């Protein structure tokens with residue numbers, strides 16, 4: 827079982843994704859939910875939670891690539907074979923629409939998680955350089971769903 831109601835994974839180079847992950851953690855706590863932050867640079871795919879609820883905040887670098895220190899996680903994930911059918915998640919991508927592979931990594935990671943059976947709770951966000959409004963809108967949409975689902979899970 828996960829160690830918190832919600833695991834918030836992030837992958838970042840210059841800290842933007844981590845700053846939004848922290849905002850999501852504060853938002854979760856404001857709803858009485860426990861939320862743990864995990865840097866994807868520090869885990870392997872086998873350490874992803876297999877059941878429960880997760881949010882992913884990831885930026886795209888290079889030409890549609892993961893943040894440099896998330897490379898190993900992602901290439902191991904591509905080679906992995908894991909069952910995530912009990913995992914509900916949502917993906918928030920950060921990027922820059924001046925790049926041809928806008929939010930490429932968020933899109934690839936999202937597709938990879940779905941291919942392991944993970945259930946997307948809410949549509950993926952693909953934020954541009956000014957990501958505040960996109961985040962605020964996404965947060966306002968996803969948290970009521972999380973609150974509802976976690977309350978149902980608690981009474982099941």
Ligand SMILES: Cc1cc2nc3c(=O)[nH]c(=O)nc-3n(C[C@H](O)[C@H](O)[C@H](O)COP(=O)(O)O)c2cc1C
Nearest residue numbers: 838839840841842843885886890921922925928929
């Ligand atoms: C060298 C470089 C390469 C980048 N490549 C992409 C890219 O291919 N696609 C994209 O959408 N954004 C790209 N970006 C934009 C970053 O994803 C964006 O600045 C993001 O907010 C960084 O978030 P972070 O601080 O969490 O790493 C690139 C930025 C830099 C500086």
